[in-house]
Amino acid sequence: MTTPQDLLIVALDVVPSRPVEQGDLSLALAGAEVIDLIDAQALTLDDDRIVPSARWTLADRLLDEAASSLVRQMPYESVEDWLWRRGRGLSSVYVSALETEGQVTRQHGRWIPTRTSRTVLVDSPARRHAADRWTSGEPVLAVLAAAVGIRDKPAEDSPSVTDEAVETVLAAVNNAVLELDAVRQRRAIEDAAFDNIWRGD
Known part of the structure; x- marks a missing residue:
């Protein structure tokens, strides 16, 4: 089991504190x-x-793929640059991998299956492992989940991350998510202004 897989399973399994954006x-x-x-x-x-x-x-195939795609020439790649490059469409890649492994199924609506299908987790060792890690409050998973809105920020007395490198990565994730949210808000404002021009407001 991997941290990305656990995070995706939690994202599919837990009612979020706010809607989870695929980009985040x-x-x-x-x-x-x-x-x-x-x-x-x-x-x-x-x-x-x-x-x-x-x-x-x-x-793990996807982790091996990630390792193979690392930049191997100096000055190397920053964590932030990696997040934007590797992260493009990555949630779909992980969902597809879970489907291939039989970890999830597509649940179809009764009348219009193509519009109402949704991804549903099956009971599996991977799901139980992710649930155990989630309920234990494991700090890395908790911080990543908070970054994407699956849960609120961990409480002050929650277990904390002690590895400096891991802290650097988590901080970069938080910054990237905030930056993406700012882009979304700016586009929403621009779209609203454009609509107002067409309506003559």
């Missing part, structure tokens, strides 16, 4: 990949730069 989730999944790659010693951080290791052994 994709950024958080990319950050979760970096955290798992740090843990697997497939990379290290030099300040905020991702420095790949010479060798790595990863059992």
Whole structure:
């Protein structure tokens, strides 16, 4: 089980505190990949730069794909740049992987299946593992979930992240999500102004 997979399962399984945007989730999944790659010693951080290791052994296909796509020339890639590059459409990639593994199914509506189908988790060891990690308040998963609106920020007395590199990644995820939200708000304002011009307001 991986942190990105656990995060996606929690996103599908838990009623969020606010609607989860796919772009936010994709950024958080990319950050979760970096955290798992740090843990697997497939990379290290030099300040905020991702420095790949010479060798790595990863059992998970998507993590292996992530490690293979790391920039391997100096000055290397910043965590923020990685989030934007790797994160593009990443939530769909992980959902497809869960579908392929039989972890989720598409539940169709009775009358118009193509418009009302939704992704539903099946009972599986992966779902139980993610639920255990979630209910235990594991800090990395809790902070990533808070970043995308699955839950509110962890309480002050909650377990905290103690690894400096992981903290760097989590901070980058939070900043990227805030930046994406600012872009969405700016576009909404511009669209509203454009509509007002056409209506003559």
